[in-house]
Amino acid sequence: MKKLFVGILCLVMMISFAGTSAAAQTAGRYALIVKSAGNPYNENEMKGFAKAIKEIGGTAILKAPAEPTAEAQIMMIEQLIAQRVDAIAIAGNDPDALQPALTKAMKRGIKVLSLDSAVNPQSRMVHVNQADSEKIGRSLIQGIYEMIGGEGQIAILSATSQAANQNTWIEWMKKELKKEKYNKVELVKVAYGDDLRDKSVSETEALLKSYPNLRGIIAPTTVGIAAAGKVLSDKELKGKVELTGLGLPSEMAEYITNGICDWMYLWNPIDIGYLAGYTAHALVNGEITGKVGDTFTAGDLGKKEVIAVGGGTEIMLGAPFKFDAGNIDEWKEVY
């Protein structure tokens, strides 16, 4: 019995010392909460955020919940409030559910901003947006239209049903589809793979089964498009079912080279994290307050301005970038 007690004690001590390095204290502590762990896109965001905070001279606290849920993010926000960090940047898993937790943080003097996937305007001071949502939505529909030859059934494979960024893009896709040009294109379903690899695979398989005449899939999420690429490759559906969306070059190079996906779009996730890092810093040192017209310098990205979008304010990273067989090889090494 005694040995066991000692054993547990040792175990707990070992575990506890493993974590000490993270508890270092410096003047500025900037926290980032991404949607979930194990997603290469999120890991790149964290990389960029950490880079910006390092340039500033602060400490970056990077958090990723095991599951892409708002519950897990709420718990993390509370832990960050207790640590009295200076700023929290978050890619929200739900636009509204984080409001009580984030407003509590703001009441305690913590600067709150969202990036990538926005939380509602009441829960944040400013949002760092990767690219013009309208442009993303419309160009994805234009792309699939061209790939399927102007007619047929298409489906969307999204992330979680509460992801604000994906939902905005899907809205714009639907608006684009209303144009007369797309009379022969039918959007049959929006499926949700929850940004989980296995669920995205099974949702893709279900789409193919339920809609045997399906001609195209748009996956506006990096996990979804990679899963769909894998399913379409395995089932040898090249030329029968087309694929486009938003994907990481490193993950999608294989499917772009083998012709499953003719082209896709993305921005640099490292840059979003980087811009969020500098935005957090500008909020903390009072350079900006999140009001329209505020400007600041975001490191290598140069001067950025706060603009009004919807009911809140945003900072825009830039235009989405198109990846195809011609340029994928040089980008797949980058991110």
Add this chain to the structure above:
Amino acid sequence: MSSVNIQTEKKFSLQTFFFQWEWLLLLIFVMINIINAHLSPYYLNTFTLLDATMGFLDKAFIALPMAFVIIFGDIDISVGSTVALSSVVMAVLYNAGVPMYLAMLACLSVGLICGFINGILIVKFKELSAIIVTLSTMILYRGIAYIILENQAAGGFPQWFSFLGWGYIKGIPFILALFAVTALVFAFLLHKTTFGRKVYAIGNNAVASRFSGVKVDKMKVIVFTLTGFMTAVASLFLTSKMGSTRPNIASGYELDAIAMVVLGGVSTSGGKGRMIGVILSIFIVGLLRYGLGLINVSSQIVLIIIGLLLIVSVMISSLNIRMGKSKE
């Protein structure tokens, strides 16, 4: 087997008293607090600690009745889905114009009904084990929630509703105050009433209990219904905390609640365990998770640590039983 629980009839011995599982839990509890305080300068602070309880106590409301279920030797894995279904029904009713307090009542009723259905199915189909029955209802309840809301969110609750999850009474979180009262009631129910005695009796030997005049079926239906009701209480707190709801909330809650109960020394083979152990383990798991979060340990490693804690504790408890047996 049966001699393990009837403590009052055993003569008091100092050795058995100190070899009880609860002492080990208390030791772990104290150790976790010392280590957390040592690692994070923000941990040992009354406000922080009180705030921390708001993060994990919603599940604790499920763990309390779950202890009864597991003492029976049964299990209920449908609770996570019950949380989702009752929460979704409440949100949809409120958005359809039903007053909030009625919608909350509906939430509690849905939980009650879900639990009742579990209980009835378990006593009517004795050839099916509780895990199979609740596995089916787990899928069923979650499915209904998805049919009602279809992958969307619903919310917009009145401002006062957020008091449940975020409010304080004289500096103490409301959820903590209510949990303290509820935990006392459950401890009383299990240890000081004939109802509690019958629960242990059924867990030790259901057939013998039936022959001694215990209405086993009725008892089981009551306990499963109670579990459903308490699950709906947890659902109220979780929904209040989030301010909106989706059909996929509370996934994995069943495992969290069961883990708390098992770590608390309640044996899954039935008939053994005490409330104080469950309550201690609720705080052990919750504060350990919170403390690790405060020093920003990555969430996968947190899962591994809690898994290890569970394995080690179950190992020790089985060793404990074996040692106890060899002495007798």
